[in-house]
Amino acid sequence: MKKVWIWVLSIVALLVVLLLSGAWYLSKNWKGLIEEKLAVFVKESSQGLYTISYDALDINPALGNVTFRNLALHADTAVYRLLEEQQKAKNDVFEVELKSLRIKRFSLFDLLKNKGLHVASIAIDGVDMHWMQKHHAYNDTIVDTNKESFEERLHKVFSFVKVDAISIDTVAFNFVKRDESGKELNKFSHKANSIQVQDIMIDSLSKADPDRIFYTKKIAVTIPEFKHILSNGFYKAGFKSLRLNTEDKSVVLIKGYYQPIIPRHAYFNQKGENKALMNIEMDSLRLDGIDFKSLLEKQDLTARHVMLSQGHVQVYGDKRYPKKPENQIGQAPHQKIMRLPFKMHLDSVRVDRVDVQYTEMGDRYQREGTITFDRTSGYLTNVTNDTTVLAKNKYMRADLLSHVMNSGELKVLFNFDMLSKAGDYTYVGGVGRMRAPAFNRILQPLLNVEIASGNIKRIHFDMKGTDRRTTGSFLFDYDDLKVKLPDIERNNGKKVSGKIVSFFVNQILINDSNPDANEIYHKGRVDYPRDPSFTFFKNLWKSLLEGIKQTAGISKEREQKLMGKAESAKNIAAETKEVAGKAKGFFNKIFKKKDKAADE
Structure with a gap:
């Protein structure tokens, strides 16, 4: 029995010695083979543009482990210049350096038997990546004569490549964009905390697998705080964090923003015009059901659901600067979507509690007036420019709820005919009960006019x-409407009492209620021709203003009649002249500043 154990132990010891000897032999001989194969693969797969280098390579065939130290992928600038001369150079060039790359448990059996490379895991640390994008006009029209795909080139070295998991920590990313002459147009750099990739399979069938992106089942990326100054020099954009997951088909952006980087006065001085200054912040933006494959291969944006949650949109205008007129025909939101340079299809977009604010510096009184639409929420559906989808349902809808001046509840439902050549759309909605003096926040600073009282029902x-x-039709129920105007400075230095002006406006020009004192209910019947220079939103407001004027009893005929009476009153000629001037354009002046919010 003792001899049996001696034989067993001897055989085990011999096997251990043979395995250790084999591992040592393979580590010495396979190292050169792997180096040679790797160099050939990189060179052939990149058509000679890239070379690979490293400080150290450790191989343990017994455990199936490979470790690279200071691994680098370099682009040969001489080869790239030659490719440019031959008009074969790609627009994108990469330089990549890795502090370490650890490959664990690669299958020597698969490699020997069928040239397959199966790896359990790859861990990469300290990535420094430089991406240079240089435009070449010939790439816009040139036809790629190389019919050999990446998979076909890879098949010359391996029959397949399978990696169960890849983890990448600390990625430094640097991007530079240049024009054809080499002049720098734009650049930015950033760092990602973590990239996790699972189930990579590269073979003849994997590219056609609809569940794979870049040959993987899952890519999870976490990017920390990011900030980028836009090339126009006026704004910065960024976010606190971004998470991307191809398995969940989702992207989550936290604390995103688009903000000016210079003071308001500097912005308008440099612009030289009344071009709106924007400040946008969102607590979160989430996209679900993203078709990443379509996004990467065709640059199409397709998602099942988009969520914008808790933020604000602030727009600032300065009327002390001129407004450059532009033809706005064909510039409605749905028309702009149809002209996007890429295909987009969002099943639904939800907006949750976003505050919208417009502030303007007036040119006459040098004061700022503000109008707000608070806690704006709602849904947009069928947001698409895909004509195959629109053939089944041609309408994009926006069902929105907000609070005007943080008071009256505003509801509106838009229907946009995406296929209409004339830009057809409808909007139905209304405002609930609120106090009219809430609008003094914009009226008093900009127009020096106040609403003394009024109940909007x-x-x-x-x-x-x-x-x-x-x-369309417009209904406006209200009572106890009274305005308060300031004293009027006359040319002779004397003042006309604001009380007199207010009296004529309140008693003669406007109805203080609807139904009026004679119990006549005034309905607005709008037929408003658009000024081509009006933006879509300004045209909306002007159309509604027509309804307001009619329901308040201010028809054009009545306004002209009242003007005639005022001018014929000799005993108060001077005063009524001022009153007439105020009366003639009163409502237009009240809402003149609001039009600027619609402009943007």
């Missing part, structure tokens, strides 16, 4: 618009 509108005209 209900506003309802049902409108239909095109590029050229808006028609």
